[in-house]
Amino acid sequence: MTSGQAPRHHWPLRQVFPATALVLLLVCLASLMLGAGDLSPQAALQALFGQSSDEANFIVRELRLPRTLIGFLVGAMLGCAGALMQTLARNPLAEPGLLGVSAGSSFAVTLALMLGASAATLTVHVAQLGALAGCLLVLSAARIQGVGNDPVRLVLAGATLTGLLLSLIWLLLMFDQRSADEIRFWITGSVAGRSLDMALQLMPSLGLAFILTLIIIRPLASLALGERAAQGLGHHPGRIRFIAVVIVALLVGSATAVAGPIIFVGLVVPFIARALAGPDIRRTLWLCLTLGPIIVISADTLSRLLVAPAELPLGVLTALIGAPVLLMVVRSRRLPTL
Amino acid sequence: MNSFNRAIPTEHIHPAVELEARQLVAGHGDKVIIDGLDLNLPTGKITAIVGPNGCGKSTLLNSLARTLKPLGGSILLDGQDIHRLPGRDVARKLALLPQETSAPEGMSVEDLVRFGRQPHQSWLSQWSPDDQRAVKRAIKAADLTGMENRMLEELSGGQRQRAWIAMAVAQDTPSLLLDEPTSALDLGHQLEVFELIRHLSADHGKTIVMVVHDLLSACRFADHLVAMHDGRLITQGAPGQVLTPELVHQLYGVHCDILPDPVTGSPMLINMHRASKNPRQAPAKAPISGDNDE
Numbered sequence: 001m002t003s004g005q006a007p008r009h010h011w012p013l014r015q016v017f018p019a020t021a022l023v024l025l026l027v028c029l030a031s032l033m034l035g036a037g038d039l040s041p042q043a044a045l046q047a048l049f050g051q052s053s054d055e056a057n058f059i060v061r062e063l064r065l066p067r068t069l070i071g072f073l074v075g076a077m078l079g080c081a082g083a084l085m086q087t088l089a090r091n092p093l094a095e096p097g098l099l100g101v102s103a104g105s106s107f108a109v110t111l112a113l114m115l116g117a118s119a120a121t122l123t124v125h126v127a128q129l130g131a132l133a134g135c136l137l138v139l140s141a142a143r144i145q146g147v148g149n150d151p152v153r154l155v156l157a158g159a160t161l162t163g164l165l166l167s168l169i170w171l172l173l174m175f176d177q178r179s180a181d182e183i184r185f186w187i188t189g190s191v192a193g194r195s196l197d198m199a200l201q202l203m204p205s206l207g208l209a210f211i212l213t214l215i216i217i218r219p220l221a222s223l224a225l226g227e228r229a230a231q232g233l234g235h236h237p238g239r240i241r242f243i244a245v246v247i248v249a250l251l252v253g254s255a256t257a258v259a260g261p262i263i264f265v266g267l268v269v270p271f272i273a274r275a276l277a278g279p280d281i282r283r284t285l286w287l288c289l290t291l292g293p294i295i296v297i298s299a300d301t302l303s304r305l306l307v308a309p310a311e312l313p314l315g316v317l318t319a320l321i322g323a324p325v326l327l328m329v330v331r332s333r334r335l336p337t338l
Numbered sequence: 339m340n341s342f343n344r345a346i347p348t349e350h351i352h353p354a355v356e357l358e359a360r361q362l363v364a365g366h367g368d369k370v371i372i373d374g375l376d377l378n379l380p381t382g383k384i385t386a387i388v389g390p391n392g393c394g395k396s397t398l399l400n401s402l403a404r405t406l407k408p409l410g411g412s413i414l415l416d417g418q419d420i421h422r423l424p425g426r427d428v429a430r431k432l433a434l435l436p437q438e439t440s441a442p443e444g445m446s447v448e449d450l451v452r453f454g455r456q457p458h459q460s461w462l463s464q465w466s467p468d469d470q471r472a473v474k475r476a477i478k479a480a481d482l483t484g485m486e487n488r489m490l491e492e493l494s495g496g497q498r499q500r501a502w503i504a505m506a507v508a509q510d511t512p513s514l515l516l517d518e519p520t521s522a523l524d525l526g527h528q529l530e531v532f533e534l535i536r537h538l539s540a541d542h543g544k545t546i547v548m549v550v551h552d553l554l555s556a557c558r559f560a561d562h563l564v565a566m567h568d569g570r571l572i573t574q575g576a577p578g579q580v581l582t583p584e585l586v587h588q589l590y591g592v593h594c595d596i597l598p599d600p601v602t603g604s605p606m607l608i609n610m611h612r613a614s615k616n617p618r619q620a621p622a623k624a625p626i627s628g629d630n631d632e
Contacts, residue, residue, distance in 0.1 A: 228436035234429025279442035
């Protein structure tokens with residue numbers, strides 16, 4: 001540890017961000033060119049530029065392009081939400097999917113649909129409110145127990161909440177077979193078959209989340225030094241945390257509304273981002289914008305290829321990738337503090 | 339090892355600030371620890387707050403630092419209620435080193451010190467050459483030049499504490515509050531930190547207020563001693579004048595004699611023993627008289 005000349009362990013953002021952006025570009029191309037359909041990559045590429053058969057055009061433009069774009073949004077939103085939540089909880093395991101924030105969102109949507117809401121416009125805000133409730137619930141539960149020093153307990157509280165909400169969702173579904181199909185859409189995560197209209201509806205929320213993030217990013221970064229140190233720098237930790245929770249709810253609610261609950265992305269993405277660029281949230285968030293989409297889009301592409309012509313649910317794949325990372329984080333040395 | 343008696347960077351000597359407590363009532367929840375305390379802190383000096391465990395010294399410091407809201411009374415910074423002032427304005431006059439500090443793994447010394455500039459930044463004015471100079475100056479003051487890129491977890495306890503103090507120095511405030519800055523350090527590292535604190539007071543003209551657990555270090559390094567017991571101010575003044583065997587007994591229930599250190603002249607406690615344990619050696623002293631206790 002105390003070796004004389006310690007090198008800088010992280011790469012500067014201006015090197016690592018363009019590199020990940022390049023990888024993202026390749027992943028997007030792969031997602032457009034590969035799939036279960038009977039379409040060669042060359043034909044897909046031609047279709048992208050509008051010189052192919054109607055069928056190829058349809059597959060690429062109406063099926064693959066939307067799901068790639070939605071995968072992009074969902075990945076970026078979940079990655080950033082995970083990084084924010086980990087910073088505000090000072091816990092590297094605080095992942096919205098694991099903590100029941102996504103489940104809260106699904107539950108709210110289920111409840112709204114049960115109560116007769118059907119308009120797609122409703123679901124985004126309902127999902128965001130559900131995410132907010134889930135977020136506040138799990139954080140206050142963690143605070144009651146005085147979890148402060150044990151990151152794993154927060155995850156336990158979150159797993160409990162997730163389990164509870166999922167059972168409640170299934171219970172609700174038993175009463176109403178009619179909307180069961182409609183709702184299943186939101187309880188297994190996927191980016192397939194979602195319309196771009198839905199993504200457009202997210203834009204105001206994303207704009208708001210972006211502005212709020214700009215406002216609190218500097219104080220939020222200082223929370224990594226502890227409550228009192230942040231106060232000593234003139235900040236108000238309570239206010240900052242609350243705004244960060246609102247941002248997480250906006251992002252996770254939006255992601256859940258378009259893609260259902262996708263867990264582990266919010267864990268894996270910030271984990272890699274920190275490994276590359278260091279712990280400061282101001283650097284981590286930039287990388288989440290590229291790494292999140294990389295993970296989600298490549299998982300989605302894989303989900304189409306692995307068992308073609310059928311498809312694995314995206315949520316299954318992210319769990320397959322994410323679970324080992326979770327175990328690794330928990331088992332690695334002492335837990336890294338945040 | 340580290341000595342801070344280098345050429346004095348005179349460019350950054352601050353105008354003094356006045357920090358005072360007026361009829362302060364403070365505590366946690368509805369548990370009152372300090373009940374009606376008045377205190378004026380000498381500017382440009384090192385003040386050490388001492389007293390037994392649970393006497394309210396950290397509560398007092400946290401109230402002064404604005405991190406604990408008073409239950410009654412007020413803390414005045416240059417005559418204004420500290421809780422009515424914007425956080426940024428306070429953070430430009432007072433820097434705080436909390437008792438328990440923790441930074442995420444993988445943070446370098448410079449990353450940490452840069453946080454000290456936050457009160458000087460805003461939406462419009464991002465990182466400036468001024469900020470960069472202040473960071474450099476703070477790192478130099480803490481004698482950490484050359485270690486900017488070292489990870490905090492790779493440093494010794496004393497170096498890490500100096501890095502945290504450097505963060506507070508980068509805040510460029512006329513006063514600095516420290517909550518038990520040496521509590522987790524061994525003797526050598528304690529001296530390292532206290533010498534840095536002296537350097538900041540003598541050469542940078544900072545007003546320093548620190549809670550110190552160890553009475554002797556407090557006497558050695560502070561210009562002004564504030565003794566607390568049970569949430570009340572017992573006495574204050576220059577260590578050589580206020581430290582008496584009676585005071586030590588009143589604060590800690592310990593009998594002792596006091597001699598000046600032959601080298602530094604600061605008071606030393608000798609022949610310490612608890613009141614009841616060792617009657618044979620207990621010096622026949624007149625009962626404590628004339629003190630404001632009891």
